Amino acid sequence: MAARFVQISAALMVMGLIIGPIAAVLWGAGSMPAPRDADWQALRFTIWQAFLSASVSVILAIPTARALARQNFFGRGVLITLLGAPFILPVIVAVLGLLAVFGNSGTVNTILGWAGLPQISVYGIQGVVLAHVFFNLPLATRLILQGWLSLPGERLRLAESLGLGPWQFMGVLEWPMLRQVLPGAFAAIFVICLSSFAVALTLGGGPRATTLELAIYQTLRMDFDLGRAGLLAGLQLVVALTAGLLALGVTRAPGFGVGLDRVIQRQDATKILVRLQDAVCLVCVTLFLMGPLSAVVLRGMGALHELGPSVWWAAGYSLSVALGSTALCIVWALALAHRGGEWLSLAGISLSPLVLGIGLFLLLRPFVHPGDLALLVTAVLNALMALPFAVRILRPEVEATRQDHARLSAALGLSSWLWLRWILLPRLKRPLGFAAGLTAALSIGDLGVIALFADPDRATLPLQIYRLMSSYRMEQAGAAALVLLMLSLGVFWLFDRGGRANVKA
Amino acid sequence: MLKLDGIQASAGNFDLKADFTLSGPGRVAVLGPSGAGKSTLLDVIAGFRLPKVGRICVEGLDITGMATADRGVAILFQDNNLFPHLTVSQNLALALRPTGGRLTRQNKAQIDKALSDVDLADLGGRRPSHLSGGQQSRAALARILVQKARVWLLDEPFSALGPGLRAELIARVSHIAQTQGALVVMVTHDPHDAQLFADKVILVTDGKAACPDPAQEFFANPPSAYLDYLGNNRSSLK
Structure with missing residues (x-):
């Protein structure tokens, strides 16, 4: 009974947090304006940059995944693990890293300058796509690698025994596999890039590189035009839902935790030319991913001592927001770890977080102290945004535990509280640690709704970094980014490790 | 001690019917082909499945609608009898x-x-x-x-063990149950186990639980339905 009550009240709460803010925005807007040219342009740019980002990521991921699939080398496992890291990497940190490498005074332009070649600019669509590829090339590689490793061993041996050449091998085995895997990978990345905000905020902008999310931000920040924000959010929702449904249609995705530690055995993988080709590919990708990160670490370390108290305060606020939103998200996820709950949790992320945030802001304004409002809204929204991942991670374990032990618990007459305390939570320790780590890391690195209405004195760390960047204090921004990087990796590591510590059989 | 009064319960695509009384402590084997409703019978007594018609009483108390834990029955499942952590x-x-x-x-x-x-x-x-x-x-x-609990329900609890160990555990259950004065109802598909254990037998065939027979009579003169289930291979009966 009690369990049912918790489930239903959590569902109602999440539903309320989705519907309430939207209603508040629509109420505040009064009437919806007609779309302007700029709105259509934002829509076109959103789709175009998502298309480019997804295409480039997937195309580059194919040779990378193939190299990882057929070559075994020292550090392969580490590299595959690193490919999972961008998921919890704060966008602002990556942006600073990319600026250090590809920016106006970055490494690449310095080299180009020496060689007397024209400089490249990282602002505008090329910067947006670059950052999206940085984040999503690893994801694409992992998805495609899964496809490669799912090629049945006996079929590989058959191809080997028939002596198929590389082209026949590709036609008979690899191409059919890719045809199944690529649409799903493309669609997933396309959907992710559609709702891009922080990347567009930092590297895009201007009429020619504004995504819908960024347009929502601008219309709220400049004119507080709720009607137009609602209109843009509506466009965003239609595009995201359409793409999301298409993605669901073409994905046969096993989401998490498929073993990637196998290597497919191919005799021609040992040929010197093939090995060289794979090596070049992997070195390039590793440089592309690790270069910006190393730049953040190296540049940040030099300026750590320059960090003022405002950065440390911001770090403190970020940490509290992250912990609060993790607690909230985990409680919801436990209560919603069923089929309906998973759908409900997805509904939250199909809406514009900025619009949800502004709605929540309007709803809470009469009740909460204005200084606390921005942080509170951020914590709640972050919990909502991480919820689908947390539910995805917890649900299989919750269902397995129930399946295995519900009858015995009923036979003993265990109370709901003892079931939770002695059976469910101990059995869920590992996925709980992982889910909490992801949520905390995502929340601590989030630069979203907080940018809209943060108090000047109460910024989160990502926002503080953005402010430093905007006032061209790049040294300090770099050092603060290093702090943020350490914080987000640190909270993830702590939670995840906590879940693994002396796990019982 | 355990009374099933005109019970009808849905068991997938057929109904299980049961109507019998077990009046005192003892050891009852539930035998029958798989899919005939043995486990359903146990589920109904345990309260995991509610009957459509009829009443169940334990020691004179009507437990038909009660939660499993309140029924005064204890259960040994096929597996997951203990929390592993x-x-x-x-x-x-x-x-x-x-x-x-x-x-x-x-x-x-x-x-x-x-x-x-x-x-x-x-x-x-x-x-x-x-x-x-x-x-x-x-x-x-x-x-x-x-x-x-006074009534113990055992759903093929030792089926994962070898024959020797199984015999030992069955003997142990019999002994302990006797000292506790409990009524033990054990589902099994092994005639040897049943002979070793039971003083009464309930045969479940085609969705019907027969009335309890004294074990000696049952095995001396097995009903034809049971012989069909054994494939007329009487050698498996001693």
């Missing part, structure tokens, strides 16, 4: 105080007694995965002992 003692403690609260000294004595009754006195601190298959079954038996 808890020690044997913790498992027993949970069975003793399923709604929480501190264990009294008397509770602790009960747990120790149950463990020594099944010869696991020193192993209470171990988790099930650190016990052998036979020890796990005995630990589950100790769990039933602390539950203090």
Whole structure:
């Protein structure tokens, strides 16, 4: 009974947090304006940059995944693990890293300058796509690698025994596999890039590189035009839902935790030319991913001592927001770890977080102290945004535990509280640690709704970094980014490790 | 002691019918082909499945609509009889105080007694995965002992063990049940186990539970439905 009550009240709460803010925005807007040219342009740019980002990521991921699939080398496992890291990497940190490498005074332009070649600019669509590829090339590689490793061993041996050449091998085995895997990978990345905000905020902008999310931000920040924000959010929702449904249609995705530690055995993988080709590919990708990160670490370390108290305060606020939103998200996820709950949790992320945030802001304004409002809204929204991942991670374990032990618990007459305390939570320790780590890391690195209405004195760390960047204090921004990087990796590591510590059989 | 009064319960695509009384302590084997409704019968008595018609009484008390834990029955399942992440003692403690609260000294004595009754006195601190298959079954038996139920339902509980170990455990259950004055209802598909164990037999065929027969008569003169199930291979009966 009690369990049912918790489930239903959590569902109602999440539903309320989705519907309430939207209603508040629509109420505040009064009437919806007609779309302007700029709105259509934002829509076109959103789709175009998502298309480019997804295409480039997937195309580059194919040779990378193939190299990882057929070559075994020292550090392969580490590299595959690193490919999972961008998921919890704060966008602002990556942006600073990319600026250090590809920016106006970055490494690449310095080299180009020496060689007397024209400089490249990282602002505008090329910067947006670059950052999206940085984040999503690893994801694409992992998805495609899964496809490669799912090629049945006996079929590989058959191809080997028939002596198929590389082209026949590709036609008979690899191409059919890719045809199944690529649409799903493309669609997933396309959907992710559609709702891009922080990347567009930092590297895009201007009429020619504004995504819908960024347009929502601008219309709220400049004119507080709720009607137009609602209109843009509506466009965003239609595009995201359409793409999301298409993605669901073409994905046969096993989401998490498929073993990637196998290597497919191919005799021609040992040929010197093939090995060289794979090596070049992997070195390039590793440089592309690790270069910006190393730049953040190296540049940040030099300026750590320059960090003022405002950065440390911001770090403190970020940490509290992250912990609060993790607690909230985990409680919801436990209560919603069923089929309906998973759908409900997805509904939250199909809406514009900025619009949800502004709605929540309007709803809470009469009740909460204005200084606390921005942080509170951020914590709640972050919990909502991480919820689908947390539910995805917890649900299989919750269902397995129930399946295995519900009858015995009923036979003993265990109370709901003892079931939770002695059976469910101990059995869920590992996925709980992982889910909490992801949520905390995502929340601590989030630069979203907080940018809209943060108090000047109460910024989160990502926002503080953005402010430093905007006032061209790049040294300090770099050092603060290093702090943020350490914080987000640190909270993830702590939670995840906590879940693994002396796990019982 | 256990009375099924005009019971009809849905069991997938057929209905299980049962109407019988087991009047006192004893050991009853439930036999029959798989899919005939043996486990359904146990589920109905345990309360995992509600009957469409009829009443179930334990010691004169109507338990038809009660929750499993309130029925005065204890159950040994085929597997998952113990929580794997808890020690044997913790498992027993949970069975003793399923709604929480501190264990009294008397509770602790009960747990120790149950463990020594099944010869696991020193192993209470171990988790099930650190016990052998036979020890796990005995630990589950100790769990039933602390539950203090008068009716025990056993759903092929030892089927994962070898024949020797199974015979030993069945003898142990019989012995302990006798000293406790419990009524044990055990589902099995093995005629040897049934002969070893039971003083009464309930045959379940085609969704109907027959009235309990004395075991000696049943095995001396088996009903034709049972012979069909054995494939007329009477050699499997002694």
